Every structure is written in C-alpha cells, then in structure tokens.
Amino acid sequence: MKTEFDLHSFLPFLMHHASEKVSFGFRDIYRDQYRMTRSEWRVLATLGQYGALTATEIVTHTGLHKTKVSRAVFSIEQRRWLKRHQDEQDRRIQRLELTSQGQSAFASLCKAGITYDQKVRDFLGEDDFSRLSALLTKLNDL
Amino acid sequence: MKTEFDLHSFLPFLMHHASEKVSFGFRDIYRDQYRMTRSEWRVLATLGQYGALTATEIVTHTGLHKTKVSRAVFSIEQRRWLKRHQDEQDRRIQRLELTSQGQSAFASLCKAGITYDQKVRDFLGEDDFSRLSALLTKLNDL
DNA sequence: TTGATATAGTTACATTCGTAACCATTATTT
DNA sequence: AAATAATGGTTACGAATGTAACTATATCAA
Numbered sequence: 019m020k021t022e023f024d025l026h027s028f029l030p031f032l033m034h035h036a037s038e039k040v041s042f043g044f045r046d047i048y049r050d051q052y053r054m055t056r057s058e059w060r061v062l063a064t065l066g067q068y069g070a071l072t073a074t075e076i077v078t079h080t081g082l083h084k085t086k087v088s089r090a091v092f093s094i095e096q097r098r099w100l101k102r103h104q105d106e107q108d109r110r111i112q113r114l115e116l117t118s119q120g121q122s123a124f125a126s127l128c129k130a131g132i133t134y135d136q137k138v139r140d141f142l143g144e145d146d147f148s149r150l151s152a153l154l155t156k157l158n159d160l
Numbered sequence: 161m162k163t164e165f166d167l168h169s170f171l172p173f174l175m176h177h178a179s180e181k182v183s184f185g186f187r188d189i190y191r192d193q194y195r196m197t198r199s200e201w202r203v204l205a206t207l208g209q210y211g212a213l214t215a216t217e218i219v220t221h222t223g224l225h226k227t228k229v230s231r232a233v234f235s236i237e238q239r240r241w242l243k244r245h246q247d248e249q250d251r252r253i254q255r256l257e258l259t260s261q262g263q264s265a266f267a268s269l270c271k272a273g274i275t276y277d278q279k280v281r282d283f284l285g286e287d288d289f290s291r292l293s294a295l296l297t298k299l300n301d302l
Numbered sequence: 303t304t305g306a307t308a309t310a311g312t313t314a315c316a317t318t319c320g321t322a323a324c325c326a327t328t329a330t331t332t
Numbered sequence: 333a334a335a336t337a338a339t340g341g342t343t344a345c346g347a348a349t350g351t352a353a354c355t356a357t358a359t360c361a362a
Binding site: 252 | 347348349350351356357358
C-alpha cells in the first residue's frame with residue numbers, strides 16, 4: 019500500500035502523457051495531410067474497417083460521444099467520403115457507407131498507420147510492445 | 161512486420177481508450193468534489209508537490225499548454241488556493257504558492273489519489289501495475 | 303546607449319467539446 | 333387506438349481549448 023503521493027508516478031498522469039505522445043505522432047499525419055480531427059479519423063477508420071454502420075453502432079465501436087460522431091459524419095459527408103442511406107424499416111436510422119474516395123483515403127491512412135505502428139514497435143521492441151498492448155486491453159475492463 | 165490494419169489493436173487507439181478509462185475514474189473525484197478541471201488539478205498537484213513555482217516551471221513539469229496554466233492559475237487564485245509573489249529580480253516572473261487552504265485541498269485530493277491508485281493496483285495486480293508504469297515511462301522518450 | 307531579440311505571461315478569437323434540450327420515429331403500455 | 337416511453341440523431345448553448353497576437357520586462361549586440 020502506497021502512502022505517499024507522487025504525481026509523476028500517478029497512473030492517470032503517466033497514461034495521459036504516454037497517450038498523448040503516442041497519439042500525436044499519428045495525429046500529425048491525418049491532421050496535416052487530410053485536415054481531419056481525431057473524431058473524423060476514428061469514424062472513417064471504423065467505417066473503413068466494418069463497412070456500413072449506423073451512427074449508434076459507431077458510438078459503441080469507438081466509445082466516442084454521439085455528438086462527436088454526428089459532427090464527424092457530417093463533415094466527412096461534406097468531403098464526399100461517405101453517403102447516408104435511409105433505412106426503410108426504421109426511418110430514424112441511416113446506414114453510413116464510405117464512398118470510393120472515402121475508401122481510398124482510408125486505405126492511404128491505413129498504410130501510414132502501419133508505418134507508424136512499426137515505428138513504435140521498433141522503439142519498444144516486440145516483447146514490450148505486445149506486453150503493453152495486453153495491459154492496455156486489460157484496462158478496458160477496469 | 162504487420163501488413164493489416166486493425167483499429168482495435170492500433171496503439172494510439174488502445175492508449176487513448178485506456179487513458180480515458182483510468183483518468184476519468186479519478187477525474188470524477190476532483191470534478192464532483194471540487195469543481196476542478198484537469199488542468200486545475202494538475203497545477204494544484206504540481207504546486208502541492210514542488211512548492212512555489214513559476215508558471216513556466218509548471219509548464220515544463222506538466223507538459224500543459226501555457227494558456228492552460230495561465231487560466232488554471234487564475235481560477236485557483238480565485239478560490240484563494242494560491243498567491244502570487246512578484247519576483248523582485250525579474251519582474252516578468254511570479255512565484256506561485258499554495259495558501260493553506262490550497263494545501264489542505266491538495267492533501268485531501270492526495271488521499272483520494274492514493275485510494276484510487278490502490279484500486280487500479282488491485283485490479284491489475286502489483287506485477288502488471290509496475291510493468292505498465294515502466295512501459296509508459298519508457299514511452300515518454302519516444 | 304540604443305536597437306533587436308528573447309522570455310514570462312495574458313488575452314482575443316475561432317474552433318471544439320459536452321450537457322441538455324430537442325425533433326422525429328418506433329415500441330410499449332393501458 | 334391513444335397515451336407514454338424509448339430510441340436515433342441533431343442542435344443550441346456554455347465551457348474549454350489552441351493558435352496567434354499582444355504587453356511588459358529582460359537580455360544581447362552593435
């Protein structure tokens with residue numbers, strides 16, 4: 019049991035730092051090359067990976083707030099990277115689907131993502147990298 | 161070398177998720193009990209731990225943006241939790257110091273922090289916890 | 303010295319964010 | 333079937349954020 023508080027070994031602090039470090043490295047890519055926000059990138063990636071989804075499904079996949087998803091979808095639609103298809107059974111729902119332009123943007127960012135991933139792997143070493151992934155995954159159930 | 165992109169095993173994604181999970185658990189405390197933002201909590205904690213500092217020193221300690229620090233300092237000052245002391249050598253500088261009220265707020269949040277820390281430790285187990293801390297620290301040099 | 307440059311810190315502005323309120327539609331209850 | 337509740341999604345509004353411009357002071361160079 020720890021009795022002394024030390025900010026720099028406090029997990030929320032450590033996590034946040036490391037997370038920004040890792041995230042910003044990749045953010046620079048989608049931000050500078052495509053002028054995308056993180057929410058937009060995440061929505062694009064989710065649709066790219068899972069095909070057509072509703073906004074609510076994107077929310078559950080990503081954990082993003084629904085207003086973020088709503089706005090991201092709107093802005094991606096503006097670029098003509100996705101289309102909305104009204105669901106005929108349930109007219110509240112729109113099925114969201116990447117256009118071919120959206121898919122190639124996604125493909126290009128995937129490549130960049132894999133390159134970036136490799137960079138971090140090289141830095142950490144394969145063992146530490148997978149250890150870290152496992153620990154982070156475990157934390158999801160906290 | 162990985163050739164397929166999978167969002168859910170992509171490190172920026174994993175990190176961000178885990179970070180939010182861990183951070184929000186503690187944020188609820190300083191937010192609900194003290195109406196503080198993360199920046200404010202971090203500035204308070206830094207001053208609590210290191211004693212009197214200048215704004216720039218807080219920036220280097222925390223990595224926070226200087227406007228965030230400026231605003232956090234202002235708002236903590238409003239609560240009478242810190243005082244500014246003009247430096248007589250360099251009149252651009254203000255030395256920032258917690259008042260006794262600030263110190264007791266800090267002390268109380270430290271206790272909550274230690275409790276929270278213990279909760280995460282228990283969840284992960286001592287070994288995984290320190291493994292994780294080590295990996296996150298390593299990432300700072302990425 | 304004085305002019306140029308750098309640093310500490312704040313502020314104006316535009317953007318982003320989260321909460322809550324809000325439509326529209328569907329499901330459930332009575 | 334009418335009333336009520338629940339759901340998908342958007343929007344209004346206030347708070348928080350980052351960039352860049354700004355003020356004031358200090359340092360450096362000529």
